[in-house]
Amino acid sequence: xxxxxxxxxxxxxxxxxxxxxxxxxxxxxxxxxxxxxxxxxxxxxxxxxxxxxxxxxxxxxxxxxxxxxxxxxxxxxxxxxxxxxxxxxxxxxxxxxxxxxxxxxxxxxxxxxxxxxxxxxxxxxxxxxxxxxxxxxxxxxxxxxxxxxxxxxxxxxxxxxxxxxxxxxxxxxxxxxxxxxxxxxxxxxxxxxxxxxxxxxxxxxxxxxxxxxxxxxxxxxxxxxxxxxxxxxxxxxxxxxxxxxxxxxxxxxxxxxxxxxxxxxxxxxxxxxxxxxxxxxxxxxxxxxxxxxxxxxxxxxxxxxxxxxxxxxxxxxxxxxxxxxxxxxxxxxxxxxxxxxxxxxxx
Numbered sequence: 001x002x003x004x005x006x007x008x009x010x011x012x013x014x015x016x017x018x019x020x021x022x023x024x025x026x027x028x029x030x031x032x033x034x035x036x037x038x039x040x041x042x043x044x045x046x047x048x049x050x051x052x053x054x055x056x057x058x059x060x061x062x063x064x065x066x067x068x069x070x071x072x073x074x075x076x077x078x079x080x081x082x083x084x085x086x087x088x089x090x091x092x093x094x095x096x097x098x099x100x101x102x103x104x105x106x107x108x109x110x111x112x113x114x115x116x117x118x119x120x121x122x123x124x125x126x127x128x129x130x131x132x133x134x135x136x137x138x139x140x141x142x143x144x145x146x147x148x149x150x151x152x153x154x155x156x157x158x159x160x161x162x163x164x165x166x167x168x169x170x171x172x173x174x175x176x177x178x179x180x181x182x183x184x185x186x187x188x189x190x191x192x193x194x195x196x197x198x199x200x201x202x203x204x205x206x207x208x209x210x211x212x213x214x215x216x217x218x219x220x221x222x223x224x225x226x227x228x229x230x231x232x233x234x235x236x237x238x239x240x241x242x243x244x245x246x247x248x249x250x251x252x253x254x255x256x257x258x259x260x261x262x263x264x265x266x267x268x269x270x271x272x273x274x275x276x277x278x279x280x281x282x283x284x285x286x287x288x289x290x291x292x293x294x295x296x297x298x299x300x301x302x303x304x305x306x307x308x309x310x311x312x313x314x315x316x317x318x319x320x321x322x323x324x325x326x327x328x329x330x331x332x333x334x335x336x337x338x339x340x341x342x343x344x345x346x347x
Contacts, residue, residue, distance in 0.1 A: 064159055064160060064307070064311065065159075065160035067311045068118065068160060068161065068310055068311060069118070069188060069310055069311075070116075071116030071117060071118055071162070071185075071186035071187065071188065072116070072186045072187070072188065072269070072270075073116075073186065074183075074186075075087070075088075075116075075183055075184035075185060075186050076088035076089065076090070076091070076096075076113065076184055077113025077114055077115070077116070077184060077185065077186075078113060078114050078117075078164060078181055078184055078185045079096060079098055079108055079111055079112075079113050079114065080111075080114070080164070080168070081098075081108060081111070081342065082171075082341050082342060083167060083168050083169030083170075083171050083341070084101065084166065084167050084168070084169075084171055084173060084341060084342075085114075085164050085165065085166055085167075085181055085185075086098040086099060086100060086101070086181075086342070087099050087180050087181055087183070087184035087185070088113050088184055089105060089184075092107055094107060094109040095107060095108050095109030095110070096108050096109075096112075096113060098342075099180065100177075100340050100341075100342040100343055101173050101174055101177035101338065101340055101341065101342070102174070102177070102338035102339075102340035102343065103338075104340060104342075104343050106342055106343070114162075114164055114185070115162065116162070116185070116186035117162040117163060117164050117185050117186060117187050118161050118162050118163065118186075118187060118188050118189060118310065119153075119156055119161055119162070119163040119164075119187055119188070119189045119190075119191070119306055120163075120164055120165075120166065120181050120182055120185055120187045120189070120190045120191070120270075121149040121152055121153055121163060121164070121165045121166070121191055121193065122149070122165075122166040122178045122190065122191065122192040122193065122263060123142070123145035123146040123148070123149035123150075123165065123166065123167060123193050124141070124142070124145050124192055124193060124194040124274075125141055125142035125145060125172070125194075126142045126145075126146070126167050126169075126170055126171050126172045126173065127142075127170060127171050127172025127173075127339070128172050129142065129172050130142050131145070131194070131195070131197075132195055132196055132197030132279075132280050133197065133280070134197070134280035134281070134283075134286035135283075135286075136283055136286070137283075137286055137287055137290050139280055139286045139289065139290050141194065141195045141197070141280065142170065143170075144195055144280075144289060144290075144295070145193045145194060145195065146167070146168075146169075146170075147295050148193055148277075148295050148298050148299050148302070149165050149193050150165065150168070151295055151296055151298075151299035152193075152298075152299040152302045152303050152306075153165055154299075155299055155300060155302075155303035156303050156306060156307075159303070159307065161303075161306065161307065161310070164181070164185060164187075166178045166181060171341055172339065174338055175261075175262035175263050175266075176262055176266055178192070178263055179262060179263045179265075179266035179267050179272075180266070182266075182267040182269070182270040182272065183267075183269065183270070187270055188270065188271060188310065189222060189270065189271050189272075189306055189309065189310070190263065190267050190270045190271070190272040190273075191222075191226070191272075191273055191274075191275060191302065191306070192261070192263045192272075192273070192274040192275070193275060193277065193302075194274065194275060194276050194277065195276065195277050195278060195279070195280055195289070196209075196242075196244070196276045196278070196279040196280065196281070197279065197280055197281055198242065198244060198279060198281060199242050199279070199281040200242040200243045200244045200245065200279060200281070201242070201243050201245075202240045202241070202242060202243070202282065203240070203241055203243045204235055204237075204239070204240070204241070205231055205234075205235050205241060205243065205247075206230065206231060206234040206235065206241045206243075206277065206278035206279075206285075207241050207242065207243030207244050207247040207278060207279060208226075208227050208230045208231055208234070208247055208248075208275065208276065208277055208278060208318070209244060209246075209247055209248065209250070209275070209276040210223040210224075210226050210227045210248075210249045210250075210273050210274070210275045210276075210318070211223070211250060211251060211252050211260075211261060211264065211273060211274045211275075211276075212249065212250070212251055212264070212272075212273050213251070213259055213264045213265075213267075213268075213271075213272055213273075214251045214253060214258075214259055215268075216271060216272075218271035219264070219271045219272055219273060220249070220251075220319075221271075221309065221314075221315060221316060222271045222273055222305070222306075222309045222316075223249045223273045223275075223316070224249050224315055224316020224317055224318060224319060225305045225308050225309050225314055225315075225316035226273060226275055226301075226302065226305040226316070227248065227249050227316060227317065227318035228305070228316045228317045228318060229301035229302070229304050229305040229308075230275070230277055230278075230298065230301045230302070230305070231318065232301070233297045233298065233300065233301035234277075234278060234288075234294075234297060234298065234301070236288070236297075238284065239282075239284045239285055239288045240282050240284045240285065241278055241279060241282060241285050242279035242281040242282050242285065243279075244279070245323075246320060246322065246323055246324070247318075247320075248318045248319065248320035249316070249317075249318045249319045249320065250319075250320050250321075250322040251322065251325075252322065252324065252325070252326075252327055253325060253326045253327075254326065254327065254328065254329040255326060255328045255329060256329075260326075260327050260329065261274045271309070277298060
């Protein structure tokens with residue numbers, strides 16, 4: 001999705017904030033501890049004039065773009081259509097064959113695939129799947145996940161990091177379809193964004209959980225950097241977060257010994273993580289995340305974490321030895337009806 005398109009969608013998502021109220025809730029915003037490029041920093045000088053500050057910013061952005069790695073080779077790319085992104089499976093005489101979320105194929109002739117991208121952002125839930133819902137203010141997880149993903153993509157694109165989002169509207173997609181974008185897009189990073197509803201011990205830290213792929217050291221490092229950035233950004237005065245029993249960076253397996261989450265299991269060649277950013281169970285936490293300031297802090301933290309992962313060797317923090325190592329996958333996964341937004345007859 002282009003920055004212009006993302007900006008337009010963000011305007012529409014402002015309705016989420018309006019519906020939830022401004023809700024400052026007496027929250028005192030505190031700048032997080034800066035961690036971007038902590039050990040491998042870009043040159044940033046305190047400019048004495050606005051002109052020199054602008055010059056420094058341009059030089060830093062150019063320097064960053066030069067340091068970004070290249071996308072992986074081999075995929076045919078992805079195409080945005082009907083508020084989702086789909087993988088290209090073949091070239092045709094008239095255009096491109098793409099795979100739909102429910103496993104069919106359709107031909108697209110009126111647009112070209114995205115060039116190779118570095119990051120895929122996956123706002124969890126959508127459509128008929130609301131995810132977690134807070135009571136007061138009422139805030140739906142699927143809306144929040146989407147707003148944060150859009151804001152994060154804008155941050156990344158502004159710094160030259162090519163990014164796509166699995167959905168840009170209120171659409172329910174199978175986890176396997178979300179994961180299927182990782183390979184054809186050429187991405188090095190896949191982040192599935194979620195928020196919890198469970199209650200827990202109240203604390204000033206957000207209780208962020210980041211799940212990584214069991215077999216990937218890159219995934220583990222990405223998870224550690226994301227945990228570090230989010231925890232710093234969301235530990236603000238006046239917010240009581242519901243912290244789970246075991247926050248931190250960890251893995252989770254199914255009964256067959258592979259990654260429990262489909263988006264981690266089905267993206268084997270990409271550093272993939274699933275992040276439960278924070279709980280919506282407390283009023284102050286839900287209120288904070290319903291504001292533009294709260295969502296922007298979350299997006300900035302995710303953006304900084306991605307860039308740190310791509311251009312430094314930072315290890316991150318928050319690693320724990322999980323108490324729950326195995327969770328049995330529910331029976332019947334994948335047998336429910338799939339509503340395909342690209343195939344009208346399937347609806």
